[in-house]
Amino acid sequence: MTPLEQSGTATAVETSRLEKLERIWRDPSGFWGWFTHVNHRSIGKRYMVTAFAFFLAGGVLAALMRIQLARPENHFLSPDLYNQIFTVHGSTMMFLFAVPMMFEALAVYLVPLMVGNRNICFPRLNAYSYYVYLVGGLLLYSGLFTNTGPDVGWFAYVPLSGPDFTPGKRADIWAQMITFTELSALAVAVEVVITAFKMRAPGMSLNRIPIFVWGMVIVAFMVIFAMPAVMLSSTMLLMDRTVNTHFFNQAEGGDPILYQHLFWFFGHPEVYIIFIPGTAIVSTIISTFSRRRIFGYTAILLAMVATAFVGFGLWVHHMFATGLPQMGQSFFTAASLMVVIATGTQVFCWLVTLWTGKVILKPPMLFALAFFFVFIMGGLTGVLMASVPVDLQIHDTFFIVAHFHYVLIGGAVFPLFGALYYWMPKITGRLLNEAAGKWHFWLFFIGFNMTFFPMHILGLRGMPRRVYTYPTSMPWGNLNFLATLGVVLMTAAVLIFIANFFWHLKRGEIAGNNPWGASTLEWATTSPPPVYNFAELPTVNGRDALWDALPNQPIVEGLEEDCRQVLMTKVMDADPDCRHEFPGPSPVPILAAIATSIFFISTIFTAKLFFPTIILVGITLLIWYWPKRQPSLRRKEREIWEQ
Amino acid sequence: MRRHGPFLTMALYLGLLLLAGCHGNQAALNSKGIQAARIERLWWLMFSIILGVYVIVLAWAGTAVFRARTHRSENEIPPQVDPIADQRMTRVVGVAIGATVVLIFVMLTSSVVTGHAIANLASKNPVTIDVIGHQWWWEVHYEATQADQTVITANEIHIPVGQPVVIKTASQDVIHSFWAPNLHGKRDLIPGYQNALWIEADEEGTFRGQCAEFCGHQHAHMGFFVVAESPEKFQAWLAHQVSTPPPPSDPIAKHGEEVFLSHPCVMCHTIRGSGAGAKLGPDLTHIASRMTIAAATLPNTRGNLAGWILDSQSIKPGNKMPPNPLKSDDLNALLTYLETLQ
Amino acid sequence: MGTINQPRPVLDVSRTPTVVFGHRSVIWWGQFGLMLIEGTMFAIFIATYFFLRTRDTDWPPGFSLPALKWGTINLSILILSAIPNQWLKKKSEEGQLGAVRIGLIAMSLIAIVNCAIRALEFPSLNCVWDGNAYGSATWTLIGFHTFHLVTDMLDTVILTLVMFFTPIEGRRFEDVSVNSVYWYFIILTWIATYLVIYWAPRWL
Ligand code: HEA
Ligand code: HEA
Numbered sequence A: 001m002t003p004l005e006q007s008g009t010a011t012a013v014e015t016s017r018l019e020k021l022e023r024i025w026r027d028p029s030g031f032w033g034w035f036t037h038v039n040h041r042s043i044g045k046r047y048m049v050t051a052f053a054f055f056l057a058g059g060v061l062a063a064l065m066r067i068q069l070a071r072p073e074n075h076f077l078s079p080d081l082y083n084q085i086f087t088v089h090g091s092t093m094m095f096l097f098a099v100p101m102m103f104e105a106l107a108v109y110l111v112p113l114m115v116g117n118r119n120i121c122f123p124r125l126n127a128y129s130y131y132v133y134l135v136g137g138l139l140l141y142s143g144l145f146t147n148t149g150p151d152v153g154w155f156a157y158v159p160l161s162g163p164d165f166t167p168g169k170r171a172d173i174w175a176q177m178i179t180f181t182e183l184s185a186l187a188v189a190v191e192v193v194i195t196a197f198k199m200r201a202p203g204m205s206l207n208r209i210p211i212f213v214w215g216m217v218i219v220a221f222m223v224i225f226a227m228p229a230v231m232l233s234s235t236m237l238l239m240d241r242t243v244n245t246h247f248f249n250q251a252e253g254g255d256p257i258l259y260q261h262l263f264w265f266f267g268h269p270e271v272y273i274i275f276i277p278g279t280a281i282v283s284t285i286i287s288t289f290s291r292r293r294i295f296g297y298t299a300i301l302l303a304m305v306a307t308a309f310v311g312f313g314l315w316v317h318h319m320f321a322t323g324l325p326q327m328g329q330s331f332f333t334a335a336s337l338m339v340v341i342a343t344g345t346q347v348f349c350w351l352v353t354l355w356t357g358k359v360i361l362k363p364p365m366l367f368a369l370a371f372f373f374v375f376i377m378g379g380l381t382g383v384l385m386a387s388v389p390v391d392l393q394i395h396d397t398f399f400i401v402a403h404f405h406y407v408l409i410g411g412a413v414f415p416l417f418g419a420l421y422y423w424m425p426k427i428t429g430r431l432l433n434e435a436a437g438k439w440h441f442w443l444f445f446i447g448f449n450m451t452f453f454p455m456h457i458l459g460l461r462g463m464p465r466r467v468y469t470y471p472t473s474m475p476w477g478n479l480n481f482l483a484t485l486g487v488v489l490m491t492a493a494v495l496i497f498i499a500n501f502f503w504h505l506k507r508g509e510i511a512g513n514n515p516w517g518a519s520t521l522e523w524a525t526t527s528p529p530p531v532y533n534f535a536e537l538p539t540v541n542g543r544d545a546l547w548d549a550l551p552n553q554p555i556v557e558g559l560e561e562d563c564r565q566v567l568m569t570k571v572m573d574a575d576p577d578c579r580h581e582f583p584g585p586s587p588v589p590i591l592a593a594i595a596t597s598i599f600f601i602s603t604i605f606t607a608k609l610f611f612p613t614i615i616l617v618g619i620t621l622l623i624w625y626w627p628k629r630q631p632s633l634r635r636k637e638r639e640i641w642e643q
Numbered sequence B: 001m002r003r004h005g006p007f008l009t010m011a012l013y014l015g016l017l018l019l020a021g022c023h024g025n026q027a028a029l030n031s032k033g034i035q036a037a038r039i040e041r042l043w044w045l046m047f048s049i050i051l052g053v054y055v056i057v058l059a060w061a062g063t064a065v066f067r068a069r070t071h072r073s074e075n076e077i078p079p080q081v082d083p084i085a086d087q088r089m090t091r092v093v094g095v096a097i098g099a100t101v102v103l104i105f106v107m108l109t110s111s112v113v114t115g116h117a118i119a120n121l122a123s124k125n126p127v128t129i130d131v132i133g134h135q136w137w138w139e140v141h142y143e144a145t146q147a148d149q150t151v152i153t154a155n156e157i158h159i160p161v162g163q164p165v166v167i168k169t170a171s172q173d174v175i176h177s178f179w180a181p182n183l184h185g186k187r188d189l190i191p192g193y194q195n196a197l198w199i200e201a202d203e204e205g206t207f208r209g210q211c212a213e214f215c216g217h218q219h220a221h222m223g224f225f226v227v228a229e230s231p232e233k234f235q236a237w238l239a240h241q242v243s244t245p246p247p248p249s250d251p252i253a254k255h256g257e258e259v260f261l262s263h264p265c266v267m268c269h270t271i272r273g274s275g276a277g278a279k280l281g282p283d284l285t286h287i288a289s290r291m292t293i294a295a296a297t298l299p300n301t302r303g304n305l306a307g308w309i310l311d312s313q314s315i316k317p318g319n320k321m322p323p324n325p326l327k328s329d330d331l332n333a334l335l336t337y338l339e340t341l342q
Numbered sequence C: 001m002g003t004i005n006q007p008r009p010v011l012d013v014s015r016t017p018t019v020v021f022g023h024r025s026v027i028w029w030g031q032f033g034l035m036l037i038e039g040t041m042f043a044i045f046i047a048t049y050f051f052l053r054t055r056d057t058d059w060p061p062g063f064s065l066p067a068l069k070w071g072t073i074n075l076s077i078l079i080l081s082a083i084p085n086q087w088l089k090k091k092s093e094e095g096q097l098g099a100v101r102i103g104l105i106a107m108s109l110i111a112i113v114n115c116a117i118r119a120l121e122f123p124s125l126n127c128v129w130d131g132n133a134y135g136s137a138t139w140t141l142i143g144f145h146t147f148h149l150v151t152d153m154l155d156t157v158i159l160t161l162v163m164f165f166t167p168i169e170g171r172r173f174e175d176v177s178v179n180s181v182y183w184y185f186i187i188l189t190w191i192a193t194y195l196v197i198y199w200a201p202r203w204l
C-alpha cells in the first residue's frame, strides 16, 4: 500500500467526522431524490450507462444493416428504412455514444477524482448537461420509431437535407439532436477545464497532471472550438427549413459547399475528440500494466496538443472530391500528414514504455494492446486517403467505412472496453471476471476484423458506401457475407461483457483501493469512493501521485465541513488559492433541462413558440440563479475577502 | 500461438489486400485509363510504405510485449526507471520520428506530383461531354458546334479510346458524384458549381461506374456505363445518336407511339421526331440502343422494359417515375415502338 | 494519511479567502468559458458571412445598403458605457454596496436603451431574412448579437434586484464583477458585428 492510500480503520472522532461529511455530501435517495443529484460520480455513471445503451442501440442498427447487406438484392430492409438506419447508426455512434462516453462520461467521473477533489466544478450545470443529452438521444429515437428518423447521413449534406428534398421533420430532428448533444458537451467542456485548472490537489503543478487529465483538458478545448461550428451549421439548416433563410440555397446566393466547410470544420476535430481520450486511456493502462511511469510524458503531452491544433486545419480532406483548387488541397494533404507525426510520437513512446517495462497481460492491457493492431491499421489507411489522388478513388466507398471503423473502434471502443475493465473496480468496488474478459476480448477482436477488414477490399472493388443493396453481378457478395458473420462474434462478445457486468455486481472479487497498483489519485480512496471522494484531501509530490508520495505526504485541512466547500488551487503550481462552496442537491437542473427541451423541440415545429418557450427557459434559469437566504447568511458570517 | 495469432491473421489479410480490387470492371486497382493508372502507381507506392510501417510497428510491439512479459502481479510501487536506459530510448524515438517525417515527405511529394498530373490532359480539341446528375439517373450531352448536333442520352457514355475526354459535371437537384474507377477518381456534381474531369481510356471495354455521393432513396441504383471504343466506332455511334429515328412504319409500333403520346410518358420524356419533348426523365430517342435501363439497374430487354413501365416502383422504390398500369396490348405496342428506337 | 488515525503533516487552508475576483474566481472562469464558446460562434458566423460574400458579385445583392444611423448610435453608447462599466467593476471588487447599486441601475438603464435602439436597427437594415443569403446572414448575425444583448440586459436588471432584495454576501460582488466583464464582451462583439453588418457592404 502506498502512503497516500486510505484505509478503513478509524477512531471514534474520525468516525463521527466522516459521518458528518457523509451527511453533507450525500445526495438524497429515493425516486424523487434521483432527479436532484449533483454528485459527479452519480452523473458520470448515468452518462456511462446511457451512452452504453446507445452503443447497444447503434449496434443493433448496425446488425440490421449488415443483415440487409449480407446478400445482393436483399429485401430485408426497404431503401427508406435502410437510409434511416444508417443515418441513425452513424449519428448515434458519433453523437450519442462516442463523444458522451469517451469525453463526458469518463471526464465527469474521473477527472475530479484524479485531481483529488470532491466534485466537478458547476455540479448543477453538470446534471443539467446530462438531462439535455438524454433528451437529445430520446428525440432521435422517437423519430426513428415513428418513421421520422433522419435519412440523410450523419453529416446531412445540403441540398439533400434541405427543404426541397427532405420535406417532413426528419432532417429537423437530426439538426435539433445535434443542438442538444453539443450543448451538453460544451457544458462539460467548461466544467472539465475549470476542474483541471483550478481544483487540483496542492502540489499537482501543471507538469504533474496525469496524462489522462491532460487528454480530457485538450479534448475540452477542442469541444469549445469545434462544437460551435456544427451548432451553427445545423441551426442554419433548421432555419433554411423552417423560416426560409437561404444560407445553403444556391439559387438565392447561398452555397451548399459552405455547409460542408462548417460541418467538417467541426467534423474532423470531432474524430480527434473521440480519439484523444482513447490515447489518454491507452497511456494510463500501458503505464500501469508495464509497471513503470510513462515514457516521454512531455512528448506525449505535446503530441496531443499538436493533434488538437492541427486537427482544426485539415477538414478539407473530407471534401477532396468536390474539386476545390489544387493548391489548397495539397495544403490539407500536408496538414493531414502532420498529424501522423504527432500520433507516431505517441505510439513510439508507448512502445518504449512496453519495451522497458514489465508487461502484465490483464484484460485492460489486452484491449490497450489491440489498439496497436487495430487503430494503427486505420491510421495508416487514413494516410492513404490524405493523398488527394488516392482519395478520389476511395472516397465514399466501403474503404472509408473500413478506415473509420478501424480508427473509431480501435481508437475509442477498444480503449473504452479497456477502461471499463480498468476502472470498473473503482466504480463498483468489485473486479470484473478475468476469464470472461479474455473471451470478450478475443471474440470482439476476431469478429471486428472479420467484419471490417473485408470492407477495404470491397471499397477497392468499387462498392460505394450508403447503398441499401447491390447487384448480383458485382463481385461483392462473399465479402459482405463474411462481414455480416463477424457481427455475430461481436454481438456474442458484447453479450459476454454485459453478463460479466451483472455477474460482477454480486459475485466479483472485492477490489480494494488499488487493485492494479496504479499511480493516479483515484486509487488513493476506497472503491467505490465515498460521496465526498476523499476523507483526507491529498497532496501530490510527483507526476505519479501514488508512486511518488512521501512516507509522510501532508494532507489538506481547514475546509469547512458543514457545507460543500472545496479547495481551489493556483493554475500553474497548484498552491492553495481560495475556497469555494458548491451547491447541494437541487431539482433545478432537471427543470431547466425540461424547459430547454421544450424550447428546442418546439422550434422544430413552429417559429411561433420561440418566444413563449424561451421565456420558460429564462424563468427556470432565474430560479436557478436566485440566491438562497440561509446559505448566504452563513457564508457572510465567515467570509474572507482576497487581499 | 495465441500471441502470434493476430500477427498471422494480419499478414494474411494484408496479402489479401494486395490482391484486392485488381479485377472487376468497377475497380480502382484495375486501371484502364491514364489517370487511373497514375493513381494506381501512387497507391502502390504509398501502400508499400504503410505496409512496411505496419509490419515494423507490430513487430516492435510484439517483441516488446514478449520480452517484457511477466506473470507475476506485482502491485508494489515500481522501481525508479533507469534514466540512462530512458535516454538511450529517447534516441530511438527520435530516429523513429525522423523516419516518419522522411516517409511523410516522400508520400506528400509523390501525391502532389500525381495530383498535378491527373488534373487535366493537354488537348486542343477534346471530346466534351456534359454529365448532369438527377435523382437517380445521369443525363449525358455531347457538345457540338451546332446546337442541333448535340447528342442527348442517359446512363451510358461512349468515349473514343486514346483520346482525351473532358467531362463537365453539373447537378439538377442534390449532390451526386461521378465515378468510373477504372478510368479516374470521382468528382462531385454540385448544384451551382461546374466542374471538369479529364479522362482517357487506353483500351476498349465497358466499364461500370456508380454515383458515389449519397443522394437519397435510390443512391444504390444510380449506375452508368462507360463504353470505350475505337475512334471510328465512336464516331459512328455519335453520328447515329444525332440522327432522328424514322417514324414507326409498322402498325403496332405506330400504335405504340400513340400510346406513348397519349399517356403520361410524354410529360416526362423526350423522343425526338415524335413530338414528345419533356425533360424530367431520360431522353428515350435511342433507348433501344442502350445496354441497360434505369441507370444500369436492369439489362435492356423487352421483359425488363415491360416490368419497368408497369411498375418501376417495385424495381427501384422511390424513383421519380410513377407506375403506369397499361392494358396489355397497349403495353405490347409501346414496347414494340420503344424497340424501334435504335 | 496511510491510515487515517496516524497523525500526518497538515496543509492548513483555513485562512485562504472565500471571496475572490478575476481569474481566481470560479464564476469568472465559467463566464470565460462561455465567452470562448460564444466568441467562437461569432467568429465562425462572420467567416460564414464573408464566405457568402465570395459567392456573389454585388454586395449587398438586390438590396440597398443598411442605414447607418441607429447602429452607429448604439455603437457610441456601447463604447461610452465602458466607463461606467469599469467603475462598477472596480466598486464591486472593493465591496462597496452603495456604489454598486448605483452602478447597476445605471448599467441596466444603458442596456435597456441599447435594446430599444436595437429594435430600430432592424428596419434600417433594408433587407429581409428570407430574401436571399445576404439577408439571411445579416439578420442572423445581428439577431445573434441581439440575443446576447438582451440576455445581458436581463442579467443586469436581475442582478440589480438581487443587490436590493436579497442578503448581501461576497459572492454577489463576484457576480457583479463578472457581469461587467460580460458587458465588455457585448461591446467587443458589437464592434465586430457593426463593422460587418454596416461597413462590409460598403467597403467590399
Ligand atoms: C477516431 C477517429 C479518427 C481518427 C483518429 C482518424 C485519423 C485519421 N484520418 Fe480519418 N476519418 C474518421 C475518423 C478518424 N480518422 C471518420 C469517422 C471518417 C469518415 C467520416 C465520414 O465520411 O463519414 C474519416 C475520414 C477520413 C478522411 C476522408 C476520407 C474521405 O471521405 O474521402 C481522411 C482523408 O484524409 C482521413 C484521414 C485520416 C488521417 C490522416 C488520420 C491520422 O490522424 C492517422 C494518424 C495515425 C497513424 C498514421 C498511425 C500511427 C502512426 C505511426 C505508427 C507512425 C508512422 C507512420 C507513418 C510513417 C505513415 N480520415
Ligand atoms: C464509434 C462509432 C461507431 C461504431 C462503434 C460502429 C460500430 C459498427 N458499425 Fe458503424 N458507422 C459509424 C460509426 C460507428 N460504427 C459511422 C459514423 C457511420 C457512417 C454513417 C453514415 O454513413 O452516415 C457508420 C456506418 C456503418 C456502415 C456503413 C453503412 C453504409 O454506408 O451503408 C456499416 C456497415 O456495415 C456499419 C457497421 C457497423 C458494425 C457492424 C458495428 C459493430 O462494431 C457494432 C458492434 C456492436 C454490437 C454488435 C452491439 C451488440 C448489441 C447487443 C449485444 C444487443 C443487446 C441488446 C440488449 C441488451 C437490449 N457502420
Ligand code: CUA
Binding pocket: B133, B134, B136, B175, B176, B177, B211, B212, B213, B214, B215, B216, B218, B219, B220, B222
Ligand atoms: Cu446520385 Cu448518389
Ligand SMILES: [Cu+2]
Binding pocket: A267, A268, A271, A314, A315, A317, A318
Ligand atoms: Cu478528417
